[in-house]
Amino acid sequence: MLLSDIPRFRGFKTGKGLNLECDTYGLASHPPVLLAHGGGQTRHAWRNTGQLLAGAGYYALCLDLRGHGSSDWCPDGDYRLEAFASDLIEISKELESQPVLVGASLGGLAAMIAGGEIDPTLFKSVVFVDITPHMEVDGVEKIVGFMKEHLDEGFTSLEEAASAISRYMPNRPSQSNFDGLRKNLREVDGRYFWHWDPKFITGVQRPSASRDPERLANAVKRIDAPILLVRGRMSELVSEACVDQFLELVPSAKFVDVENAGHMVAGDRNDVFTKAILDFLT
DSSP states (O other), X not given: OOGGGSOEEEEEEOTTSOEEEEEEESOTTXXXXXXEOOTTOXXXXXXXXXXXXXXXXXXXXXXXXXXXXXXXXOTTOOOOHHHHHHHHHXXXXXXXSXXXXXXXXXXXXXXXXXXXXXXXXXXXXXXXXXXXXXXXXXXXXXXXXXXXXXXXXXXXXXXXXXXXXXHHOTTSOOOSOOHHHXXXXXXXXXXXXXXXXXXXXXXXXXXXXXXXXHHHHHHHHHOOSOEEEEEETTOSSSOHHHHHHHHHHOTTOEEEEETTOOSOHHHHSHHHHHHHHHHHHO
8 A cells, every 4th residue: 555545634623613624645745635525425535536646746635524524513503605615715724835626516616705705816726526606406406305315314224325325326336335335424323324414404504595606606707726627427416508607707717527427526437537637737
């Protein structure tokens, strides 16, 4: 096993007192790449990409967003986009140099606010992973609907959770090893629940409460950094029309369309996805 394959823990504390956790790959003296996952995911979604980035000479920081994974749940339930954006800003300013930001879905929306509304020069460059200011409503509703299922009752076993995921993503191969799935669940009294704070999806201050397409479009236009959009060609969230709108907003942006991949691009085609990022960075 290479040194770049072994994650190292790094923690951050926000100004509001939340502890946010990262797995890092590579040397802290190398150019940083901050990876922010989508809603309902964890830092583990970036493991393979983090290893490959480290092997290419970058310092990859795979973050658990607030309310997710091993990071703190927010006591007052603040999961607005502004809150996630504030976290990205605080972490970026603690790094040794200006980071590249790779944001999938929720992570990308937070990057739009952080790098477009608050500090246009915050990021060295930005990679939006299957996320644009304008999204297909049906796709959004499908994702939210899946996250609400089993929210209160959880699952009786890892196999039951795996079956739910297979129904949601029928194109993914069935899982026989549940080690990865276990990292996305927490066990309480013999039942398995999603790792994230339920208030993230049901609370008053959930992300959708602060998501406005026109606001996000204006923010993207103000980001003062090179931009790459990576889309899963089978995405139900980002259609070709959404891509066209995005490229009208940012004509200088690069675009990669990954075939045989859906909204979870990094998980569906990690090899193609990571190559797209490395090509963009180099």
